[in-house]
Structures are given as C-alpha cells and as structure tokens.
Amino acid sequence: MAISKLYTPLQIGTHTLKNRVFMAPMSTGYEDPNGTINDVTYDYWVERAKGGVGAIYVDAVTIDTDVPYQTPETISLGGDEFIPTFKRLTDKCHEYGCSIFPQIAYMGAECCNGWFKGIPAVGPSAYHNAAGFMCREMRLDEIPAIIKKYGEAARRARLAGCDGVQLHAAHAYMMLGAFLSPLRNKRTDRYGGSLANRARLAIEVIKEVKSAAGSDFPVIMRISPSERTHGGLNITDWYQLIPMFEEAGVDMFEVSGGNPYQAYENLIPCHYGRPAANLEEAMAIKAIATVPVTTVGKVNDVRLAEALVAQGKVDGVTMGRPLLADPELINKGREGRYDDIAPCASCGGSCISRTKDDMHAHCHINPALGREKEWAIKPLEGEAKNVLVVGAGPAGLSAARVASLRGHKVTVLEKQGKVGGQLALASVPPSKQDLTKWVVYLLTQCEKQGVNFVYNVDATPELIKSYNPDVVILAVGANPLVINKIPGFDTLERVVTAQEVLAGKYTTPHGMDACLSGKVVMLGGGLVACETMEHICHVNYGSQTTRPRIEGIIVEMQPQVVGMLTPANRLPLLRSLESFGVDIRTGTKLMAFDGRTVIVEKDGVEERIENVDHVIWGMGSRPNISLTEPLKEMGLNVITIGDCDKIGTARTAIETGYAVANSL
Numbered sequence: 001m002a003i004s005k006l007y008t009p010l011q012i013g014t015h016t017l018k019n020r021v022f023m024a025p026m027s028t029g030y031e032d033p034n035g036t037i038n039d040v041t042y043d044y045w046v047e048r049a050k051g052g053v054g055a056i057y058v059d060a061v062t063i064d065t066d067v068p069y070q071t072p073e074t075i076s077l078g079g080d081e082f083i084p085t086f087k088r089l090t091d092k093c094h095e096y097g098c099s100i101f102p103q104i105a106y107m108g109a110e111c112c113n114g115w116f117k118g119i120p121a122v123g124p125s126a127y128h129n130a131a132g133f134m135c136r137e138m139r140l141d142e143i144p145a146i147i148k149k150y151g152e153a154a155r156r157a158r159l160a161g162c163d164g165v166q167l168h169a170a171h172a173y174m175m176l177g178a179f180l181s182p183l184r185n186k187r188t189d190r191y192g193g194s195l196a197n198r199a200r201l202a203i204e205v206i207k208e209v210k211s212a213a214g215s216d217f218p219v220i221m222r223i224s225p226s227e228r229t230h231g232g233l234n235i236t237d238w239y240q241l242i243p244m245f246e247e248a249g250v251d252m253f254e255v256s257g258g259n260p261y262q263a264y265e266n267l268i269p270c271h272y273g274r275p276a277a278n279l280e281e282a283m284a285i286k287a288i289a290t291v292p293v294t295t296v297g298k299v300n301d302v303r304l305a306e307a308l309v310a311q312g313k314v315d316g317v318t319m320g321r322p323l324l325a326d327p328e329l330i331n332k333g334r335e336g337r338y339d340d341i342a343p344c345a346s347c348g349g350s351c352i353s354r355t356k357d358d359m360h361a362h363c364h365i366n367p368a369l370g371r372e373k374e375w376a377i378k379p380l381e382g383e384a385k386n387v388l389v390v391g392a393g394p395a396g397l398s399a400a401r402v403a404s405l406r407g408h409k410v411t412v413l414e415k416q417g418k419v420g421g422q423l424a425l426a427s428v429p430p431s432k433q434d435l436t437k438w439v440v441y442l443l444t445q446c447e448k449q450g451v452n453f454v455y456n457v458d459a460t461p462e463l464i465k466s467y468n469p470d471v472v473i474l475a476v477g478a479n480p481l482v483i484n485k486i487p488g489f490d491t492l493e494r495v496v497t498a499q500e501v502l503a504g505k506y507t508t509p510h511g512m513d514a515c516l517s518g519k520v521v522m523l524g525g526g527l528v529a530c531e532t533m534e535h536i537c538h539v540n541y542g543s544q545t546t547r548p549r550i551e552g553i554i555v556e557m558q559p560q561v562v563g564m565l566t567p568a569n570r571l572p573l574l575r576s577l578e579s580f581g582v583d584i585r586t587g588t589k590l591m592a593f594d595g596r597t598v599i600v601e602k603d604g605v606e607e608r609i610e611n612v613d614h615v616i617w618g619m620g621s622r623p624n625i626s627l628t629e630p631l632k633e634m635g636l637n638v639i640t641i642g643d644c645d646k647i648g649t650a651r652t653a654i655e656t657g658y659a660v661a662n663s664l
Contacts, residue, residue, distance in 0.1 A: 393421020395642025
C-alpha cells in the first residue's frame with residue numbers, strides 16, 4: 001500500500017519536517033505561572049511527539065513575561081532564563097523526529113493584566129477586548145520596543161533548539177492580528193489607515209525575527225483570511241498581503257478563520273461547525289502563495305487530512321483536539337489502524353470549556369490527557385479477575401475496555417439490544433452524530449480484546465451472582481427526573497421524558513409512528529432539554545401540508561438556558577431554536593398542572609399556558625441505585641461508576657470507568 005502524502009516530508013524554508021501534520025497551539029491550563037515548561041506540559045507534548053506528529057506549535061508563548069495571555073500561567077520566551085526548559089522539550093521531541101515551533105506573540109488586548117488586574121491592556125486602538133474590558137491605544141513610541149522583543153524571543157527560540165517560530169497574526173487577536181484587522185485598527189498614523197499600513201507592524205516583526213534569529217530560521221504565520229464578520233478582513237485583502245509577507249520573509253502560512261468577538265463558533269468549530277472549516281480560504285491562499293500553505297479548524301479525522309493533502313488542496317494540516325483525544329493519532333493513521341484511533345467528536349467539552357474549579361483541559365474520550373504518566377494504563381499485577389460490567393453506556397464500555405486491556409476477563413450485560421446508553425441518545429439531535437464515534441470506538445476496542453457482550457438481558461441480582469464475578473462494576477446510568485408532587489400531576493395527559501423522545505419510545509393520539517405536534521412544553525432548559533426541543537422541531541420541519549406544526553415552549557427557572565455550554569455550541573443552538581420559533585421562558589417556575597394547562601410563575605406573576613398538547617420532562621436525572629444494595633447484601637464486590645454513582649457528563653462517565661478498571 002502506497003504511503004499517503006500526509007506522511008511524507010515537507011520543506012519549510014531551510015527546515016524539513018518528517019511529515020505534514022502540525023499540532024495546533026492550544027492553551028491547556030497546564031502551564032506554569034513562572035513561564036517555564038513544567039513537567040506536565042513536557043509530558044503532554046512529548047507524548048504527542050512520540051505519537052508521530054510532524055511538528056508541535058507550543059502555544060501562546062509570550063515575548064514579554066510581564067504581558068501574559070488570558071491567565072498568568074503563560075509560557076514565556078521573554079528572557080534567557082526560559083531557554084533551558086524549552087531546550088529540554090526540543091531535545092526530547094527531536095529524538096522522535098518532531099519539530100518544535102513556539103507560537104510567539106505580544107498578547108496586546110488579550111493580556112490577563114488587563115482582564116483581571118485592572119491594568120489597561122494595549123491594542124492598536126482603544127476597544128473592548130474579548131472579555132469586555134477596554135484596552136488603550138498603543139503609543140507610537142512603544143512600538144519599536146515590542147518589535148525588538150519579537151526578535152529577542154526568536155533568538156532565544158533558536159538557542160533553545162526550536163526549528164522556527166510561528167507568528168500569531170490571525171482573528172483580529174493579539175497584537176499582530178489586531179493591527180492587521182480593520183475591526184480593531186482605527187489608527188491615523190503610519191500603522192493605520194490603508195491595508196499596507198495595517199500590515200506594517202507584522203512586516204517589521206518578520207524582518208526583526210529574521211535579523212535576530214537568522215535568515216535561515218523559518219517563520220510560519222497564522223492568518224485568518226476571512227474574519228467572518230462585517231467590516232473584517234476578507235480574502236480579497238490577501239491578494240495584496242501574501243506577496244508582502246512573503247517578501248518580508250514568511251516561509252509558510254497556516255490558515256485559520258473567524259474571530260473571538262463576533263464569530264466564536266467559527267474560531268473553534270464544534271458540533272455545528274463543518275469539517276475543515278477554513279479549507280476554502282486555505283485553497284484560495286495556496287493559489288496566491290509561493291510557500292507552503294496549511295489549514296486548521298476541525299480537521300478531526302486523519303483520513304480527511306490524508307485526502308486534503310493527497311488532492312493538493314493544502315500542503316499540510318494542523319490538528320488540535322484530535323491529538324488531545326489520541327496522542328498516537330499519526331502513527332496509527334500511517335499504519336492504517338483507523339479503528340484504533342480514539343476519535344475527537346469536536347464536542348466543545350472541557351478541552352475548551354472549563355470552570356473556575358478546574359482550569360485544566362480534559363478530554364471526554366481520553367482521561368489521561370494532561371496526566372500522561374499518572375493515568376497510563378497499568379500492567380496487571382497478580383491473577384486476572386472475572387469482571388462483570390452491568391450496562392454498556394459510556395462508563396461501562398470505558399471500564400470494559402481498560403479492564404480487558406489489562407488482562408482481566410470481562411463480561412458486559414446490557415438490557416438493550418445495542419450499546420451506547422445516554423451517548424446513543426445524545427447523538428440523536430441534529431449536528432450531534434459525531435458522538436457515535438466514541439461509542440463505535442469503545443465497542444470496537446472491547447471486541448478486539450475479547451470482551452463478552454450479552455444483550456437484551458434483565459440483569460437481576462440473581463443473574464449477576466450466577467456469573468460468579470470477582471467484581472461487579474455497575475454502570476446502569478440514571479433515571480429521568482419526573483416531579484410527580486406538582487399539583488395537578490395526575491391530570492396530565494400526553495406526558496413523556498426527553499429521553500423517551502430521543503429514543504422514539506412515546507405514543508401520540510395518532511400512534512407510535514407519529515411525530516409530536518401542536519403545543520409542546522419542555523420543562524427544563526439544560527442541554528438535554530434544549531437539544532430535545534431542537535430535535536422535535538427539526539423532524540417536524542418542512543411543508544405544513546405534510547408535517548404537523550410545532551409550537552415549542554421551554555420553561556426554565558434559571559436566568560438563561562444551557563448557561564454552561566461553550567459559546568461555540570450554545571450560540572448556534574439558540575439560533576436554531578429561534579429559527580423554529582421556540583418560546584424560551586427563563587426565570588420561570590413550574591407551579592401546577594390543570595389538564596392541558598401548564599401553570600407557571602415569573603416575577604411573582606402567575607401565567608397559564610393553555611391548550612398544551614404534550615409536556616416533556618427535561619429537568620435532569622437521578623442515579624439508578626436499584627441494584628446497588630441488593631448486590632452488596634449478597635456479599636458481592638460492587639463498584640458504581642458513571643451516572644448511577646453521580647450524575648455527570650460523558651467525560652465523567654468515561655473517566656470513572658477508566659479509573660476504576662485501571663485500579664483493579
């Protein structure tokens with residue numbers, strides 16, 4: 001079999017990469033406050049180098065330690081003291097043939113001093129940054145020192161063994177991208193006005209980098225030919241810009257798109273973003289440029305990457321989140337082991353959506369992310385156990401995979417005729433099909449390891465005991481929350497749960513096969529509730545002569561719906577619901593039912609929603625604990641994981657299954 005062009009060398013200036021796959025710069029929260037590359041980030045990047053990636057962009061490296069990125073934990077090349085830990089990383093990655101390019105930047109308006117410390121950040125002009133804080137306009141006399149800092153950072157990168165640098169000049173973001181964008185640059189001096197003037201800072205920086213680090217030191221430029229908003233950069237601007245930047249010394253362009261102010265979902269495309277989101281722009285740049293051109297943005301399948309390069313659409317690809325999901329992605333792809341790749345579903349989970357309680361990046365399908373040593377699958381010590389897993393949802397499949405990999409004998413009991421559990425239901429709404437990738441991967445790995453699956457079985461305590469298990473891992477999930485103490489509950493007709501709707505297990509006056517129609521009230525405004533409402537509207541969309549009309553109403557007590565969802569998914573979801581005419585009532589409390597009337601209260605005023613055809617419970621779930629105590633009373637060794645232990649997400653389900661199986 002001929003090797004794909006994706007895995008062949010790529011020349012960037014004077015430097016040759018072993019293949020055409022770059023690891024995207026992604027702020028993970030693992031960074032050290034002192035600006036050095038600590039053990040966590042070292043292990044994280046080395047694992048990807050070992051896994052076959054051609055080059056790694058070390059992300060958000062500040063050229064000035066006093067000007068960190070969005071959090072103080074920002075890697076720095078702002079002084080010679082940062083060279084040793086960088087060199088430790090480059091030396092190790094070079095052992096695997098992996099090149100290193102720090103993404104150096106002056107953070108500008110994105111500096112956390114402006115965000116959190118009340119010190120105004122600087123930009124080309126005064127404007128509100130992505131966090132809503134005002135930055136001040138940079139003075140003309142401040143610019144030469146910043147240009148000098150870029151050169152010094154590049155010099156240090158070379159001394160640290162790096163193979164070149166990447167300049168962030170995209171997304172109307174950080175200093176170079178902001179100066180370049182008409183959205184941010186309103187200056188009236190020689191750095192403002194015309195396109196050539198707005199490009200002046202970037203050109204001077206490129207020349208300074210080449211002067212300080214050497215003319216043979218490769219410079220890669222991240223650009224966004226389309227900022228995807230009115231008044232932003234567009235592809236026609238780049239007919240002028242590409243020759244200017246090449247003449248200044250750029251050796252390769254990486255094409256991104258969007259901006260974090262008006263087009264966040266295009267910047268980090270998730271469920272609603274299309275694969276290879278910036279491909280058209282990259283192809284347009286490739287037609288202009290004389291140096292290599294790569295693309296970034298939801299290239300989430302290595303087979304897609306192979307096709308793009310083989311067909312000459314681009315010279316290489318940058319992959320981000322897929323390399324979080326599987327550090328061995330490139331080696332597996334090169335070997336044709338596609339079924340063994342832990343797939344990225346572009347879910348927008350905690351790799352990009354984090355909380356104040358945990359600012360570290362995590363991955364739904366790869367619990368070892370950022371814990372590469374501590375969470376490595378352990379060799380089995382002692383005799384193999386007879387492990388019985390009850391439930392083949394994400395938690396159960398994860399536990400079965402890891403337990404079988406370690407050498408245990410594993411049997412899985414599943415009440416349905418297929419695997420997936422809540423993940424199978426979560427994949428039903430439009431734009432969510434990618435979640436099935438996780439299920440398919442976990443099942444395939446279990447089957448390869450010889451896990452025995454028993455389907456369509458009622459796992460009674462007696463049946464479970466008959467398997468004579470050394471350990472029982474309960475992964476039976478949760479039950480939908482239905483509050484039957486609401487006044488008038490017994491008068492309700494046509495009541496279903498969101499889970500029943502997604503599973504297609506509900507009846508209508510027109511029979512099982514009929515769509516929900518008429519006035520539909522969803523109780524709850526969380527993710528399951530809102531996506532279920534979108535699904536109902538979606539399947540009923542079309543000619544009103546062929547499909548019944550939906551009048552959707554969402555009732556939620558909180559001030560907003562799906563408040564914790566990443567903007568890359570939340571904004572498109574809300575726009576979708578709006579397009580279907582769904583009435584979202586926030587700050588509204590359910591009070592009572594009266595036949596086909598739902599009684600609610602908002603701001604102390606009672607409201608009646610009359611002539612309701614269907615009520616859907618979408619208010620969450622409760623752990624299914626029906627088997628836990630009976631099995632313990634039988635003297636069995638029982639461990640609960642996933643939602644039957646504590647309600648969580650697909651990530652917590654897969655993670656708990658992994659952790660428990662790794663400890664057996």
